[in-house]
Amino acid sequence: MPSTEGVVQDLPKGPVDKLLGLANGQSGQSGQMSKYSDRTQADGTQEKTFDSNETIYIDFEEGDTRSPANFSLRIKWSITIMACIYTFFSASVAGSYNMGFESMTRDLNCSSFQATIGLSVYALGFGLVPLVTASFSEEFGRQPLYIYSSIGFLLMFMMIALAKNIQTVIIARFLQGAFGSTGSTMVGGTVADIWSARERGLPMSLFALTALGGTGIGPAFAGWIEMNSRLGWRWIQWIQMIIFGVYTLLLPVVMRETRSVILLMKLAKKMRKETGENRYRARVEDERPSLKSLIFISCTRPVLLMCTEPIVLAFSLWIGFAWGLMYCLVESIGGVFKTLHGFNIGQVGTVFLAMTIGSVIGFACNYFQEPLYRNSVDKRGPEARLHMACFAAILLPVALFIFAWTGYEYVHWIAQAIGIIASFYIWATFIIYLAVFSYLADCYGPFASSALAGQSLARNLMATAFPLFSEQMFHKLGYRWANTLFACLAVIMIPIPFGHC
Numbered sequence: 001m002p003s004t005e006g007v008v009q010d011l012p013k014g015p016v017d018k019l020l021g022l023a024n025g026q027s028g029q030s031g032q033m034s035k036y037s038d039r040t041q042a043d044g045t046q047e048k049t050f051d052s053n054e055t056i057y058i059d060f061e062e063g064d065t066r067s068p069a070n071f072s073l074r075i076k077w078s079i080t081i082m083a084c085i086y087t088f089f090s091a092s093v094a095g096s097y098n099m100g101f102e103s104m105t106r107d108l109n110c111s112s113f114q115a116t117i118g119l120s121v122y123a124l125g126f127g128l129v130p131l132v133t134a135s136f137s138e139e140f141g142r143q144p145l146y147i148y149s150s151i152g153f154l155l156m157f158m159m160i161a162l163a164k165n166i167q168t169v170i171i172a173r174f175l176q177g178a179f180g181s182t183g184s185t186m187v188g189g190t191v192a193d194i195w196s197a198r199e200r201g202l203p204m205s206l207f208a209l210t211a212l213g214g215t216g217i218g219p220a221f222a223g224w225i226e227m228n229s230r231l232g233w234r235w236i237q238w239i240q241m242i243i244f245g246v247y248t249l250l251l252p253v254v255m256r257e258t259r260s261v262i263l264l265m266k267l268a269k270k271m272r273k274e275t276g277e278n279r280y281r282a283r284v285e286d287e288r289p290s291l292k293s294l295i296f297i298s299c300t301r302p303v304l305l306m307c308t309e310p311i312v313l314a315f316s317l318w319i320g321f322a323w324g325l326m327y328c329l330v331e332s333i334g335g336v337f338k339t340l341h342g343f344n345i346g347q348v349g350t351v352f353l354a355m356t357i358g359s360v361i362g363f364a365c366n367y368f369q370e371p372l373y374r375n376s377v378d379k380r381g382p383e384a385r386l387h388m389a390c391f392a393a394i395l396l397p398v399a400l401f402i403f404a405w406t407g408y409e410y411v412h413w414i415a416q417a418i419g420i421i422a423s424f425y426i427w428a429t430f431i432i433y434l435a436v437f438s439y440l441a442d443c444y445g446p447f448a449s450s451a452l453a454g455q456s457l458a459r460n461l462m463a464t465a466f467p468l469f470s471e472q473m474f475h476k477l478g479y480r481w482a483n484t485l486f487a488c489l490a491v492i493m494i495p496i497p498f499g500h501c
C-alpha cells in the first residue's frame with residue numbers, strides 16, 4: 001500500500017480534528033479507474049454508459065513493484081543505509097566541532113562561551129527548520145530534500161573553515177544544523193515509506209544507532225586532528241567536508257523517491273502527457289492543501305499536540321531531558337577528564353568512543369525488544385513498544401549517579417567512561433530515543449509526523465539550552481553535585497513509560 005502521510009483521511013471530524021486542520025474524508029472510491037451512469041432503455045432495462053469527462057484516479061495495484069512498499073529488499077536496504085549514513089554525519093558533526101575549541105578561541109580571539117554557542121545553535125537549526133521543510137516533502141518528495149540538503153550541509157563545512165570571526169562560525173553552524181536536520185527528521189519517514197510496521201524494528205534501530213553512535217565517532221577523530229598544531233579546528237572541517245563530499249556524489253545515484261503520493265503524481269503527469277487527456281490524476285492532486293497551508297499546519301500542529309496530548313508532552317520532555325544531557329556531556333567531558341585525570345584533547349576525543357559502544361549495546365537490546373513486541377502487540381497495541389523503555393527509565397538515573405560519584409582523582413577514569421557513557425547513560429538514551437519514535441508513530445497514525453515533530457522540537461530546544469548553562473552550573477556546584485541534580489530529575493521521570501506500559 002502506498003504511504004498515506006499527507007493524504008486526507010476518512011475520519012470523523014471532531015473538535016480536535018478541526019484544530020489540527022483535518023477535513024472530513026470526501027474522497028471518492030480509491031483506485032477507481034472510471035465511472036458509469038445508468039440509462040433506462042425503452043424496454044425498461046438499465047444500460048451502463050461511460051462518462052468520458054469523469055476524473056480517473058490512479059493508484060498502485062497490490063504487489064506493484066513501483067510502489068515503495070514493494071521495492072525489493074536490496075533496494076530497501078540501499079535506501080535505508082544511505083539515509084542512515086546522512087544521520088551518522090549529522091550526528092558526528094555535532095560533537096566534532098567542540099574538539100577544536102582551543103585553537104578556535106585562539107585564532108578567532110573569542111571566548112569559550114562564544115564557541116559553545118556554535119554547539120547550541122546547531123541543535124537549534126535541527127529543531128526549528130524541520131517545522132517548515134517537512135512540508136516540502138509533501139510538495140516535492142523526499143529525494144530532492146536529501147540531495148539539496150546534503151549540498152547545503154557540505155558547503156557549511158567550507159564556510160566554517162574559511163571563517164574570519166566567531167559570528168560567521170555561529171551562523172554557519174545554525175545553517176549546517178538546518179541542512180543536517182534532513183538526516184534526522186526525514187529518515188524516520190523514509191523508513192516508514194518502505195517498511196511495514198512489523199518489519200520496521202531493525203531499520204529504526206539502525207537509524208537510532210547512527211544518530212547516537214555518530215555523536216561519539218566525530219569527537220574521536222577530531223580530537224587527534226586538534227592535537228596536530230599544523231591542522232587545528234579548520235582542518236577538522238576540511239577533512240569532514242572531503243568525506244561528506246563523496247557521500248553527496250553517491251546520494252543521487254542510490255537514493256530513490258519513497259513517497260508514494262509523489263510517485264503517483266509523476267505517473268499521472270506522464271499518462272496525461274502520453275494520452276493527451278487530463279482525466280488521469282493522482283488523488284492527492286485534488287485533496288492536498290496548498291504549500292502555505294501545509295507549512296502553517298506543520299508549524300502549529302506539533303505545538304498543539306504537545307499542549308493538548310499528555311502522551312506527546314510527557315515523552316517529549318523525557319527524550320528532551322535525555323538529549324539535553326547528551327549535549328551537556330559533549331560540553332563537559334573535556335573538563336572532567338582534563339581536570340581530574342590530566343587527559344590531552346586527543347585522549348578526551350577517544351573517550352567519546354564509549355558513546356558509540358553504548359549505542360551498540362542499545363542496538364543489541366532491540367533483539368530482546370522485538371520478540372516482546374511481536375508477542376504482545378495484538379494484546380497491548382502500541383504499549384508493546386515500551387518493555388525496554390521501562391528498563392531504561394530506571395537505568396538513566398542510575399547512570400547519572402554513577403557518573404556523579406565516581407568523579408574523584410583517585411577513582412580510575414575507566415569507571416566514569418564505562419559506568420556512565422558506555423554501559424549505562426548512552427545505553428539508556430538509545431532505548432528511550434527508539435521507544436519514543438516507535439511508540440508515538442504507532443499511537444498517532446495519521447498524526448504521527450506531527451507528534452514526532454513535537455518531540456523533535458522539544459529534544460533539540462533542550463539540546464540548545466543545556467550547553468549554555470552547564471559550564472556555569474558545573475563551576476558553581478561542581479561536577480558531582482551538578483550531575484546528582486540531573487540524576488534526581490531523571491528519578492522524577494521514571495513513571496513516564498510505566499504509566500503507559
